[in-house]
Amino acid sequence: MKTFFxxxxxxxxxxxxxxxxxLMTSLIMLITLGIAQLIAGDIRTxxxxxxxxxxxxxxxxxxxxxxxxxxxxxxxxQPKPISEDASLVYDxxxxxxxxxxxxxxxxxxxxxxxxxxxxxxxxxxQNVPNPITDFLVKYFVPFKENIQNAKLQDIDLLRWKIVGxxxxxxxxxxxxxxxxxxxxxxxxxxxCFGTQLDLSDSAVKGSCIPDTNGAPVASSVxxxxxxxxxxxxxxxxRSHYTYVPSTDFQGSTDVLEATCYSIKDFLTKxxxxxxxxxxxxxxxxxxxxxxxxxxxxxxxNYRVLTSEPVLRDEVVIxxxxxxxxSKKSLDLSLSGDVFLPVFNFSxxxxxxxK
Numbered sequence: 001m002k003t004f005f006x007x008x009x010x011x012x013x014x015x016x017x018x019x020x021x022x023l024m025t026s027l028i029m030l031i032t033l034g035i036a037q038l039i040a041g042d043i044r045t046x047x048x049x050x051x052x053x054x055x056x057x058x059x060x061x062x063x064x065x066x067x068x069x070x071x072x073x074x075x076x077x078q079p080k081p082i083s084e085d086a087s088l089v090y091d092x093x094x095x096x097x098x099x100x101x102x103x104x105x106x107x108x109x110x111x112x113x114x115x116x117x118x119x120x121x122x123x124x125x126q127n128v129p130n131p132i133t134d135f136l137v138k139y140f141v142p143f144k145e146n147i148q149n150a151k152l153q154d155i156d157l158l159r160w161k162i163v164g165x166x167x168x169x170x171x172x173x174x175x176x177x178x179x180x181x182x183x184x185x186x187x188x189x190x191x192c193f194g195t196q197l198d199l200s201d202s203a204v205k206g207s208c209i210p211d212t213n214g215a216p217v218a219s220s221v222x223x224x225x226x227x228x229x230x231x232x233x234x235x236x237x238r239s240h241y242t243y244v245p246s247t248d249f250q251g252s253t254d255v256l257e258a259t260c261y262s263i264k265d266f267l268t269k270x271x272x273x274x275x276x277x278x279x280x281x282x283x284x285x286x287x288x289x290x291x292x293x294x295x296x297x298x299x300x301n302y303r304v305l306t307s308e309p310v311l312r313d314e315v316v317i318x319x320x321x322x323x324x325x326s327k328k329s330l331d332l333s334l335s336g337d338v339f340l341p342v343f344n345f346s347x348x349x350x351x352x353x354k
Contacts, residue, residue, distance in 0.1 A: 058321025
């Protein structure tokens, strides 16, 4: 009897040990599998991180390629999208052209005493510049949007100039004029000048108020030529700079002709022309307003329409790098605005008592 119970207790002990062993083994296996899964996950995460990093570097390489493409071409050249093979693995898209400036809003603000240059030529697929003969500038000073009783009517605020290369002589020549503000103009009905009033505009519908460049002023003499600023139309310029051979010394001299020169004629006879807009608002001439109100009216809202796509005011290069299953996209925006300094000088002095 004693032997039976001893044997029974020994069997129970061995069974308990086996169960304990199995439980411990299972627990160790579960822990091992968990650790293995964590390690595998870290490996996958690390590999994905490496792939994403390589894709990012590929996208950056694409941007550098895009900058090189644009640097070697004329302003406004629109390269075709570039898709590289597996050795470089990036895709490039260029957004350089538009017929409406700005492209992201109705108007762009031209700050006081700032200038912007807009090319009046388009570049074809062979990187050859071609003249644009039709454009329209819409602009207004925000009277109605800000201050009802502001008085700036008929005061020249916006100076425009077109500079181009004469197709026959190869000389740089220009036409220019000043345009006035109008308290009748607004964002919906702006002042306008250019060559064609009915150019299509998807953002600002409605008609323009054509600019008429002021009343005649007294005659003067510039470079031996009699000058009189006439009352020209919205599609003409009062000032025309040309170049003629000099009789006094070797070279050439500029002559200012005070004719109402057709803007379209100038664009037809010149190549690679640029339109330069300059804000010449002087807040001190705004009547009966405090400084904050004057500052609000010192900004000119402008919009430019062209008959052919020209250089956007903000060029965008889009590059997508891909490595394996990972993709990274980068956009690079390049401002097309050109700052040209405008200097003001005071022609007066104050004495010690004032």
